[in-house]
Amino acid sequence: MAAIGTDIDKAVKLLTNDELVAIPTETVYGLAGNALSSIAVTKIFSVKNRPQFDPLIVHVPDLEKAKEYVLEIPEAAKKLADKFWPGPLTLLLKKKAIIPDLVTSGLDTVGIRCPDHSLTTQLLKELPFPLAAPSANPFGYVSPTKPQHVDEQLGNKIQYILDGGACPVGIESTIVGFEDDKPVVYRLGGLSLEDIEATIGIVRLMTHSSSNPKAPGQLKSHYAPGKKLILGSIEDLLTITTVKAAVLSFQKDFQVSNQIILSPSGKVEEAAQILFEALRAFDKMDVEVVLTELVPDQGLGRAINDRLRRAAAV
Ligand code: TXA
Ligand code: MG
DSSP states (O other): OOEEEOOHHHHHHHHHTTOOEEEOOSSSOEEEEETTOHHHHHHHHHHHTOOTTSOOEEEOSSHHHHTTTBSOOOHHHHHHHHHHOSSSEEEEEEBOTTSOHHHHTTOSEEEEEOOOOHHHHHHHHHOSSOEEOOBSSOTTSOOOOSHHHHHHHHTTTOSEEEOOOSOSSOSOOEEEEEETTEEEEEEOOSSOHHHHHHHHOOOEEOOOOSSSOSSGGGSSSOSOOSSEEEESOHHHHHHHOOSOEEEEESSOOOOOSSEEESOTTOOHHHHHHHHHHHHHHHHTSSOSEEEEOOOOSSTTHHHHHHHHHHHHOO
């Protein structure tokens, strides 16, 4: 088990010694290490059991710091950063040589983001280096949104989890890159497409790529929980399912015993916040399958539906 607490000095000491610390962000918990140290970055890949072709996001306290690690910031990227940082937005920008190739899996861009969480902002401001941090889960599994989720899966491999409570957004950052300075969304996430388009106009969506993905988070069966998820009309699925089933619904109460309702009041933000914890909870229930449905495809609902589809893909 790892120690769980709010001791920033302890986190600073560990990180300075190339050790890893789990950190809270507004989206999900990250498994953080010194982004400029090959030793620390190698530990991140090994603790997560993550293939080295899957690049890491680099976390900075503000846009000024980001400039130290990237060659250029396209106009649209600057507009987005000005408006949404700190916040659930990762920008793919041309990297400077100071960012090790290991971090970007050899790509010439680096995913960079300024998280919105007071403990982590304080930590980033005290450190003389940025933090590489993927979600703090074993590769391919659901991201953690509470310190206990990290402890259950990685607690025997890291020493310290910085406790920032439950992540308020609950779903990973939206990833935006640029091709010929034109914005492309590679991962739907905690910043809605509507908010992005209201700021920089229509953007291209490239979130599905089953062969040779640009971001492995694009792989169809990623973010997979332990239980088999079946996506459709819960009402119909309940009548034809013959094995012991749980229900994950958006708003409706289906009056079955193993059931989680994402948002009784029908808010996608509320649903996003508890989605990953719900998926984890089913893993501990005595059921064979989870019957679930898509949520309204707007705002954070798009990111939720993306994760549900991937979790249900076999
Ligand atoms: O909300 C988040 O983004 C969380 C918190 C901890 O910040 N982090 C996170 O990291 O979700 P991770 O590693 O689980 O997912 C990052 C995704 C991966 O699918 C990776 O392939 C993609 O970002 N990525 C990172 N750098 C990239 C790059 N230069 N080009 C393309 N994709 C990149
Ligand atoms: Mg991840």
